[in-house]
Amino acid sequence: xxxxxxxxxxxxxxxxxxxxxxxxxxxxxxxxxxxxxxxxxxxxxxxxxxxxxxxxxxxxxxxxxxxxxxxxxxxxxxxxxxxxxxxxxxxxxxxxxxxxxxxxxxxxxxxxxxxxxxxxxxxxxxxxxxxxxxxxxxxxxxxxxxxxxxxxxxxxxxxxxxxxxxxxxxxxxxxxxxxxxxxxxxxxxxxxxxxxxxxxxxxxxxxxxxxxxxxxxxxxxxxxxxxxxxxxxxxxxxxxxxxxxxxxxxxxxxxxxxxxxxxxxxxxxxxxxxxxxxxxxxxxxxxxxxxxxxxxxxxxxxxxxxxxxxxxxxxxxxxxxxxxxxxxxxxxxxxxxxxxxxxxxxxxxxxxxxxxxxxx
Ligand code: PMP
Numbered sequence: 001x002x003x004x005x006x007x008x009x010x011x012x013x014x015x016x017x018x019x020x021x022x023x024x025x026x027x028x029x030x031x032x033x034x035x036x037x038x039x040x041x042x043x044x045x046x047x048x049x050x051x052x053x054x055x056x057x058x059x060x061x062x063x064x065x066x067x068x069x070x071x072x073x074x075x076x077x078x079x080x081x082x083x084x085x086x087x088x089x090x091x092x093x094x095x096x097x098x099x100x101x102x103x104x105x106x107x108x109x110x111x112x113x114x115x116x117x118x119x120x121x122x123x124x125x126x127x128x129x130x131x132x133x134x135x136x137x138x139x140x141x142x143x144x145x146x147x148x149x150x151x152x153x154x155x156x157x158x159x160x161x162x163x164x165x166x167x168x169x170x171x172x173x174x175x176x177x178x179x180x181x182x183x184x185x186x187x188x189x190x191x192x193x194x195x196x197x198x199x200x201x202x203x204x205x206x207x208x209x210x211x212x213x214x215x216x217x218x219x220x221x222x223x224x225x226x227x228x229x230x231x232x233x234x235x236x237x238x239x240x241x242x243x244x245x246x247x248x249x250x251x252x253x254x255x256x257x258x259x260x261x262x263x264x265x266x267x268x269x270x271x272x273x274x275x276x277x278x279x280x281x282x283x284x285x286x287x288x289x290x291x292x293x294x295x296x297x298x299x300x301x302x303x304x305x306x307x308x309x310x311x312x313x314x315x316x317x318x319x320x321x322x323x324x325x326x327x328x329x330x331x332x333x334x335x336x337x338x339x340x341x342x343x344x345x346x347x348x349x350x351x352x353x354x355x356x357x358x359x360x
């Protein structure tokens with residue numbers, strides 16, 4: 001088998017064991033004579049998958065009964081507008097912290113609705129860091145505070161989350177969900193596109209405090225209301241059955257490995273392997289504030305774009321895929337999500353050392 005060293009930003013690497021289980025079960029799921037994507041979402045087999053996926057998320061992240069766990073469609077991007085539509089009531093505003101490309105996209109949707117109030121903006125500094133908790137002053141009448149916990153493109157993350165008191169904190173955790181231990185109780189809502197750490201694209205995981213679900217205005221469309229999906233166990237309409245199935249397998253796999261705490265330990269080790277190389281010489285250019293550096297998306301540059309192209313091309317010859325930085329910023333990015341093996345990260349570090357020797 002020729003598995004790539006997969007550094008894609010998303011869709012991204014999934015655990016080989018999960019893919020093999022899905023493969024083994026593909027043509028005959030639970031003795032039904034059908035695959036999981038050929039059967040009714042209302043049947044007993046899929047009902048079990050949906051329940052087990054929900055339960056696995058709850059166990060792994062320590063989600064209490066005060067929260068709903070929902071599996072929605074439209075990716076994380078639909079959440080950018082569903083959040084203000086549901087949670088920011090008539091005549092009120094929500095606080096937004098702008099840390100980069102993804103926080104900006106969420107902010108834009110709230111601005112379209114006339115609901116946004118920016119309380120911290122990293123843009124003038126070039127989005128090099130996330131703010132410290134002490135830098136944030138929450139508006140007393142804010143409906144919520146929105147953050148992006150890990151900026152997939154910029155390669156920065158919060159090491160400590162803002163203290164928002166009684167104002168609900170809402171986080172887009174698309175690129176670091178289940179990569180590190182967090183206290184769900186500190187959040188009013190967490191959402192994530194599945195395609196980085198927990199499954200395939202087209203599925204969004206939403207964890208929302210039950211009292212917040214009731215805020216939505218009556219005249220909001222049925223599909224856009226969290227209450228619709230909460231009342232119907234994420235099956236108001238036909239859900240992304242494949243996505244929920246894979247998410248369940250990924251969660252059960254992570255549990256077998258020791259849960260989110262075990263993932264965090266490995267993820268910190270993996271990130272340290274790359275940052276040690278990057279910090280080891282001026283050949284590699286990293287501009288982000290060290291405290292804010294992401295352990296999921298490691299971003300750097302080389303002296304010239306030609307050298308970056310050469311690096312990416314030579315990496316590809318070594319079966320290392322997905323290292324090109326996002327088209328909006330260029331440079332190099334290694335996304336090292338939960339399912340990227342430490343051996344792949346070590347192989348990349350070894351290649352970096354070799355590349356520096358030859359080109360430095
Ligand atoms: N938020 C973050 C932090 C992301 O990285 C992404 C996707 N790269 C999104 C939101 C958008 O997710 P989707 O494509 O599932 O809408």
